[in-house]
Amino acid sequence: MKVFKYLLIFFLSIGVAITTWVFYPQYQIQKMKNESMEVGKDLSRETYLEYYRQSKKQDIHHLAIGDSIIHGFGVDETENLVYSFSNLLGQKINKTVHYNNKGINGMTSSGLNELVQEGNLDEDIRKADIITINIGGNDVLKTARNQDYYAAINSFDTLQSTFTKNLTNISDKIKEINPKATIVFLELYNPLPADHQLSDLADSLLPKWNVKIYEVAQHIPSSIVIQTTKVINGNNPQNLSSDGVHPNPAGYAAITEQMLVQFAKEYRKQAV
Incomplete structure (x- = not known):
């Protein structure tokens, strides 16, 4: 009976650990999403859309950096x-939004971090009111070249650690150069079809x-994470x-719509 008891405790512990590993990140993300959507009691808070609509600037500058999605x-x-x-x-805020597309096909988070740290984008960053970043997909895809998705999965922790360090450094550099800019991050999405053996x-x-x-994003006064996975x-x-x-044209249009939806609903924190 003692052996059965210990086995039961062991398997229950494994089950709890697996459940925590899988579902806790989802809980964390949902919690942070809810925090960004809170109206609160401060009626002076503005959505991102309202902030740019009310801005005294008639020309808004949008810089986008990252990979092929950008x-x-x-x-x-x-x-x-x-x-x-x-x-x-621009149509929604009745202003001219100038765009500066610096996306590079095949760009990784390490490559983008190097580009930013070397100062190649300093002037673009300084001029921007909105800075959109999409990066990270190629960190995984380049490891999974030749369709070896298992290699990417086995390297997940290392890839994620490197990505997080790079994204933090990129964001810190942007804050240093232009602390008032809104930084727009895009979630990484899973492109595998639902019937793919590794999709789940x-x-x-x-x-x-x-x-x-x-x-x-939580450490940046004015930032928003776009729910690309939706x-x-x-x-x-x-x-x-x-x-x-x-994405195809419909996919890019869908991401654009998601960005505008969140700009209209989420509240902009004041830069300090």
């Missing part, structure tokens, strides 16, 4: 994320990765291009 791989310029968001935001595992790992983005996921294959990785 660059707009596979679509025309007028269909990419940076152009679409800048154009529609990828979905369980994704919150562990994205929670680091939310944690970095519109790009295994249940919305119509938003992915034929390569199975990048």
Whole structure:
């Protein structure tokens, strides 16, 4: 009976550990999302949309840095994320939003961090009112080259640690140069179709990765994390291009709409 008791305790402990490992990051993300959506009692708080609408500036500058999602791989310029968001935001706030697309196909978080730290983007950062960042996907994809997704999964902790350090350094540098800019982070999404053998595992790992983005954002006075996973996921294959990785025109449009929805609902914290 003692052996059975100890075995039961052992397996229960394993079950609790697995449940915590899988679901706690999701709980953390939801908690941080809720905090960003809180209205509170301060009626003077403004949504991001209202903030830019009420700004004395008639020209808003939008800088976008990162990888091929920013660059707009596979679509025309007028269909990419940076152009679409800048154009529609301008219409909603009745101002001109100038966009500066510095996305580079194949860019990793290490590569972007190096670019930022070397000062190559200092002037662009200094001029920007909004800075959008999408990075991290290639950290995983380059490890999973030749469709070896298992290699990426086995290296997950190392990849995530490097990514978090890079994103923190990039954000710190931006804050140093332009503390008043709004930084817009995009969640990493899972492009695997729902019937892929690793789709469920990828979905369980994704919150562990994205929670680091939310944690970095929490240390930035004015920042917002776009819930890309709401519109790009295994249940919305119509938003992915034929390569199975990048958004198609519908996918970029869906991310743009998600950005505008959150700009209209979430409250901007004051920079200090």
